[in-house]
Every structure is written in C-alpha cells, then in structure tokens.
C-alpha cells in the first residue's frame with residue numbers, strides 16, 4: 001500500500017492544511033483531500049491560519065468547515081500547496097505529510113509528495129488518487145478542477161499542455177462542476193478590486209525598455225478602494241499581456257507597514273531566483289517574498305529592480 005494511504009488509514013484524527021492567504025489551489029486541494037478522508041469515515045479537520053478567505057471560493061466543498069485553530073487531538077497533518085513550513089502559519093506537533101508542486105519546496109515534512117512539474121497541487125493530488133485507484137467523486141472532481149483552472153491561469157499558462165487538458169477532461173467526466181468553477185474563479189470580481197486595478201494601471205511604470213512593469217501599492221491605495229490585499233493580483237498578472245512586458249513587479253504595503261513583493265514572469269526570466277535572495281518562494285514564473293518595515297516602498301522597488309537588471313537578458317528580441 002502507498003505510504004501516504006497507509007498513514008491515513010492508521011491515523012485517528014487528520015488535519016488538512018491550506019497555506020496562509022490561501023489561493024484556489026491550496027483551498028481546492030485541501031478540499032479534495034478532506035472529501036477523500038471523510039469517505040473513509042475518519043475524523044478530519046481543515047486548518048487555515050488566515051481568517052479572511054476569498055469569497056470566490058465559497059462553492060468549494062466543505063469550505064465552511066475551515067478553522068483557524070489547530071485541533072489538539074490531531075495525530076496526522078497533511079499540508080497542501082505549501083512550499084515551506086512558514087506558509088503553514090503553525091508548527092504541527094503531530095506527523096506531517098507535504099503535498100505540493102512549488103519549485104522552491106523544501107521537503108519539510110516526514111513524508112513529501114512534491115511534483116515540481118505539475119501545474120497545480122490539485123494535479124499532484126489527481127495523480128495520487130489515480131495511482132492508488134481511489135475513485136474521484138463529483139465533489140473531489142470539482143475541487144481538483146478549480147485548482148487546475150486557477151494555477152494554469154485558465155489553461156493559458158505557458159506550461160499548459162495536452163496533459164493538463166487530459167486531466168481536465170477526466171475531471172469533467174467525473175462530474176466536476178466546471179461552469180461554476182469557471183464563473184467563480186475566473187469571472188468573479190468585486191467593484192473594489194476593479195477600482196484598485198484601475199488605480200494600479202494608472203500608476204504603473206515601465207522599466208528597461210518596457211520589459212518590466214512595476215506597481216507600487218500603499219496601504220492607503222488599498223483602503224481608498226476598499227479593496228483587499230489580494231486584489232492587487234489582477235493588475236500584476238494582466239500587465240504581462242502587454243506586448244513588451246516580460247516581468248511584472250509588485251511592491252505592496254501591508255497594514256502593519258511591512259512589505260510584500262511579488263514577481264511574475266512570462267519569459268525565461270527566473271522570478272524565484274530573486275525571491276529566494278529574500279527567503280521567499282514560488283515558481284519560476286511567479287514568486288513572492290516579504291520585507292520588513294525597514295524599507296520604504298521606493299527603496300524596495302529600487303533594490304529589486306537592480307537585481308532584475310542584473311538577471312534580465314538584454315538580447316535582441
């Protein structure tokens with residue numbers, strides 16, 4: 001029997017963990033694992049340190065069961081889509097299994113199922129279910145599809161290939177509610193988020209021959225639009241649609257004046273390499289890291305742009 005299946009069989013109380021500030025992939029993969037464990041008539045809990053979960057995910061099965069306190073009686077924890085231990089937001093006292101696809105994953109658990117070639121953690125989980133002849137029911141299929149959809153940027157990410165569509169096809173055949181997923185994940189925005197996007201594009205600067213789009217967002221920018229921190233993502237991703245832009249940089253101020261920096265790349269530029277200088281994580285095409293309040297937004301921007309300048313290939317396009 002597979003080692004992970006074995007651990008699940010032998011555990012009494014299992015906790016699935018979504019990472020802090022969870023995205024669709026982390027929520028969906030935890031949901032699919034939760035459904036699987038529930039079917040085994042096992043006691044299962046769902047932990048996520050962040051309180052403010054994106055409303056777009058409200059259709060994901062069992063999401064109402066997420067708790068921000070870690071149950072004391074748990075004897076097995078399974079983290080989903082967490083690249084490193086800090087992303088858990090809690091140090092589990094029990095045995096830990098790590099299921100993920102991040103390039104920067106540090107294999108921090110006792111048992112690690114990390115496939116860096118997978119487009120989403122839900123794809124890793126799909127393969128795990130298949131290999132262990134676990135039936136994917138309608139709830140699981142919906143969750144797995146939602147993560148695949150979001151992490152593949154609606155099947156437009158450059159690493160999307162026939163395999164991605166083959167997985168999607170199988171999930172649809174298993175009953176995935178694709179219309180709900182497509183609408184909720186890809187086409188559901190708030191007015192505040194759209195206002196922030198407008199503000200961000202108005203203030204965006206272009207550097208290095210317009211190959212780098214730069215966004216600086218203060219906490220006042222966010223509050224003036226009544227937006228959420230995560231609403232900065234849209235403009236960041238969309239700036240890569242501009243013809244010459246290969247890299248997008250966001251320096252965002254948190255409410256406590258610390259900074260969160262995100263880098264996106266649609267060329268061979270390695271975002272993760274920069275993020276790792278600052279103990280961050282992610283993938284080549286999308287990575288992030290935090291900075292303390294010792295830097296102003298402007299100083300952080302200059303520092304990161306200097307690093308990007310060293311790495312960007314100034315070959316003729």
Ligand SMILES: [Mn+2]
Pocket residue numbers: 025026081101119120121151
């Ligand atoms: Mn992911």
